[in-house]
Amino acid sequence: MQSPCVARCGLNEDDYCMGCYRHIDEIVGWGSASEDQKAQIWTKLEQRKADMIDGENSAILSRAKWLEAEARIADADNSST
Numbered sequence: 586m587q588s589p590c591v592a593r594c595g596l597n598e599d600d601y602c603m604g605c606y607r608h609i610d611e612i613v614g615w616g617s618a619s620e621d622q623k624a625q626i627w628t629k630l631e632q633r634k635a636d637m638i639d640g641e642n643s644a645i646l647s648r649a650k651w652l653e654a655e656a657r658i659a660d661a662d663n664s665s666t
Contacts, residue, residue, distance in 0.1 A: 589606070591605050
């Protein structure tokens with residue numbers, strides 16, 4: 586399934602990208618997500634966009650944020666096995 590990324594990454598204060606409206610955890614975990622998980626994410630995006638339409642793409646997706654999300658996802662994966 587195609588990624589919703591529009592190459593305009595910028596996180597708001599709640600760690601949602603103001604380009605594609607995914608949470609940082611959804612962005613980082615996209616490559617390992619199942620097709621069902623990806624479909625679930627896609628279904629949430631239109632409502633998120635409507636909810637955040639007045640937001641600004643003023644922050645950047647930093648390497649530190651990416652690494653934090655990777656660690657969170659790895660910890661969740663390890664605790665479920």
